[in-house]
Amino acid sequence: MPAAIHAEGLARQFRVLRVRPGARADAGGGRARGYARVDALSDVTFSIEPGQMVGYLGPNGAGKSTTIKLLTGVLRPSAGTVRVLELDPCRQRQRLCAQIGVLFGQRSQLWWDIPLIESFFALRYIYALGAEDFRRQLGRLRELLQLDAFLQTPVRQLSLGQRMRGELAAVLLHRPRVLFLDEPTIGVDAVGKDALRRFLLEINRLDGVTILLTSHDLGDIESICGRVLLLHQGRLIGDGPPAEMTRRFGVRPVLILYFSADGRVRTDQVRDRLPPDCTLEARADGALAVTFDRMALTPPQLLSRLGDLPILDFRLEEASLAHAFLKVYGGGA
Amino acid sequence: MGDGSDAECARPPARRWAGLARYWGYARRPLVELRTRRSSLPLGWVRSWVYAYILVAFWRAVYGHTAQEAGYTLGQIVSYVVAGQVLNAVLVSTAQERLSQGVRQGTVILDLLRPVALPLALLADGAGMALGSIFSHGIPMLIFGVLVLHMRVPLAPTPLALVVLLGFLGFALLQLLDGLIAYSAFWTVRTQGLDRLVNWIVFSLLGGSFVPYAFFPHWAQGLLTWSPLAGLYSDPVQVWVGRMGAAAGLAAAGRDLFWLAVLMAIQAWVHVRAMRRVISFGG
Ligand SMILES: Nc1ncnc2c1ncn2[C@@H]1O[C@H](COP(=O)(O)OP(=O)(O)OP(=O)(O)O)[C@@H](O)[C@H]1O
Ligand SMILES: [Mg+2]
Numbered sequence: 001m002p003a004a005i006h007a008e009g010l011a012r013q014f015r016v017l018r019v020r021p022g023a024r025a026d027a028g029g030g031r032a033r034g035y036a037r038v039d040a041l042s043d044v045t046f047s048i049e050p051g052q053m054v055g056y057l058g059p060n061g062a063g064k065s066t067t068i069k070l071l072t073g074v075l076r077p078s079a080g081t082v083r084v085l086e087l088d089p090c091r092q093r094q095r096l097c098a099q100i101g102v103l104f105g106q107r108s109q110l111w112w113d114i115p116l117i118e119s120f121f122a123l124r125y126i127y128a129l130g131a132e133d134f135r136r137q138l139g140r141l142r143e144l145l146q147l148d149a150f151l152q153t154p155v156r157q158l159s160l161g162q163r164m165r166g167e168l169a170a171v172l173l174h175r176p177r178v179l180f181l182d183e184p185t186i187g188v189d190a191v192g193k194d195a196l197r198r199f200l201l202e203i204n205r206l207d208g209v210t211i212l213l214t215s216h217d218l219g220d221i222e223s224i225c226g227r228v229l230l231l232h233q234g235r236l237i238g239d240g241p242p243a244e245m246t247r248r249f250g251v252r253p254v255l256i257l258y259f260s261a262d263g264r265v266r267t268d269q270v271r272d273r274l275p276p277d278c279t280l281e282a283r284a285d286g287a288l289a290v291t292f293d294r295m296a297l298t299p300p301q302l303l304s305r306l307g308d309l310p311i312l313d314f315r316l317e318e319a320s321l322a323h324a325f326l327k328v329y330g331g332g333a
Numbered sequence: 334m335g336d337g338s339d340a341e342c343a344r345p346p347a348r349r350w351a352g353l354a355r356y357w358g359y360a361r362r363p364l365v366e367l368r369t370r371r372s373s374l375p376l377g378w379v380r381s382w383v384y385a386y387i388l389v390a391f392w393r394a395v396y397g398h399t400a401q402e403a404g405y406t407l408g409q410i411v412s413y414v415v416a417g418q419v420l421n422a423v424l425v426s427t428a429q430e431r432l433s434q435g436v437r438q439g440t441v442i443l444d445l446l447r448p449v450a451l452p453l454a455l456l457a458d459g460a461g462m463a464l465g466s467i468f469s470h471g472i473p474m475l476i477f478g479v480l481v482l483h484m485r486v487p488l489a490p491t492p493l494a495l496v497v498l499l500g501f502l503g504f505a506l507l508q509l510l511d512g513l514i515a516y517s518a519f520w521t522v523r524t525q526g527l528d529r530l531v532n533w534i535v536f537s538l539l540g541g542s543f544v545p546y547a548f549f550p551h552w553a554q555g556l557l558t559w560s561p562l563a564g565l566y567s568d569p570v571q572v573w574v575g576r577m578g579a580a581a582g583l584a585a586a587g588r589d590l591f592w593l594a595v596l597m598a599i600q601a602w603v604h605v606r607a608m609r610r611v612i613s614f615g616g
Binding site for chain 1: 354355
């Protein structure tokens with residue numbers, strides 16, 4: 001089966017005005033000093049199989065949104081090729097649009113002043129959906145996303161979470177085969193996020209929709225994506241399952257040990273009993289944090305080596321994508 | 334690999350026309366919006382009635398005791414300006430508002446993510462707007478004009494048909510002219526500020542909505558009569574008040590068609606270039 005999304009050597013530059021201090025950026029080029037080139041994306045290559053759910057990760061300004069715009073034909077690449085569902089997004093934009101759904105979390109595609117349901121009716125015509133088909137899909141989305149309470153409410157009166165559910169329904173009405181979601185959980189509370197994640201898993205499982213998702217909530221990605229792409233300053237620096245990413249970037253689990261107050265334990269007592277690649281850190285609450293390599297030492301093995309010390313309690317902090325993220329992008333451990 | 338538009342052409346004609354039904358999705362938005370704010374309509378009527386009343390009062394003052402100015406009797410000039418106000422209902426376009434705002438705020442990319450052609454979507458939006466405002470604005474103004482301001486209305490079939498035809502062409506011309514200004518947003522980013530004033534001067538004043546061309550200096554008359562602007566208000570309104578006959582009216586329609594073809598070609602050219610320049614802000 002051909003890839004659902006294929007990008008090869010994808011690059012995009014932007015021209016930005018270098019404005020003299022004091023000159024107005026929007027006053028035309030008159031007093032500006034000229035243009036500077038910004039590489040928003042350089043040489044990005046990846047391929048996504050039909051039905052995959054892929055998380056697209058990177059700090060602010062890494063080029064995630066730019067990639068989505070390139071993949072959906074809104075922006076032209078400066079270099080490289082893109083194929084989505086075997087179509088060239090720029091040249092065959094209209095045909096591709098009928099088969100994909102795109103959601104930009106910070107922008108509403110719903111019509112602001114009219115009831116939510118009216119936006120859906122409009123989309124019914126725009127995507128030339130059959131009456132029966134539309135009725136069925138809308139019914140399903142109403143149930144899955146629980147839209148009934150505010151279908152008749154003008155969009156401008158919806159809460160952020162309600163609007164996001166409406167947006168999701170709007171991009172799925174025409175049963176797209178590929179879904180691009182740019183920060184779909186922005187501003188949504190924990191309960192809403194959980195519901196959205198389950199919803200995405202559901203449509204991925206039932207309809208086989210391919211999903212490319214960006215989010216600053218790493219929990220979103222860790223909980224639903226079997227694969228992540230890591231982007232840094234416009235370049236792809238990692239590609240694989242979340243667990244592999246955390247391993248690859250050397251993020252290790254941490255075992256936090258609490259000792260009984262009377263039996264004073266010195267850090268070097270612990271150190272002596274552990275392999276040299278473990279790091280120890282005394283915490284403010286008196287506990288000791290041991291970072292270890294799971295490949296060399298399992299938590300039970302580690303605990304058994306410390307068996308003669310007065311351990312009162314312990315807690316295991318697994319290495320998470322968030323730790324990997326901080327390590328890769330934040331420069332810290 | 335074929336271009337999207339090539340693929341479009343390769344479709345059988347029946348499918349192509351069925352494709353036009355997509356644009357109803359755009360045309361119905363202004364109609365639904367109208368429905369949701371129907372309670373505030375009467376206020377709008379009163380406002381536009383007062384406005385028309387002031388325009389008429391202005392012309393009454395200009396005429397004083399004179400029977401005729403520039404070939405227009407007072408009765409004709411009153412009918413002229415009020416008919417211009419009725420025509421305002423049709424001469425609406427949302428392209429500038431939608432596109433320049435869309436480019437500045439980056440929402441234009443949302444329109445590009447639909448399986449439609451942007452120029453047609455803008456046109457459909459404008460058509461829906463015009464259709465709605467015929468009912469919300471045009472008809473109330475017509476009633477007020479006839480009952481209160483003693484406006485003359487063409488009831489014979491030929492002028493009536495001609496007014497409808499010229500009004501329709503005027504609508505099409507406005508969409509293209511407004512669309513061209515709207516597309517400039519892709520280059521300048523910012524087209525607001527002066528817009529309202531420029532629009533008012535170009536489309537209303539030079540289109541002949543408040544003052545008939547007969548009152549303009551000779552050189553301007555000659556220039557304007559040949560421009561697409563004459564197709565906006567001047568021609569349909571002149572037929573309306575009986576200042577333009579069938580032959581002249583048809584000639585005007587022919588000139589409108591010529592300009593429509595020219596403007597469509599320009600817009601197609603501009604559209605292609607604009608699409609290459611799409612930069613989307615924010616995000
Ligand atoms: N229209 C534009 N003009 C100039 N530069 C731009 C434009 N759009 C994006 N950029 C630049 O391209 C880079 C990538 O931007 P992009 O919006 O893709 O980042 P992102 O990964 O989506 O970030 P975020 O997480 O903050 O949304 C940034 O440095 C940004 O300043
Ligand atoms: Mg972004």
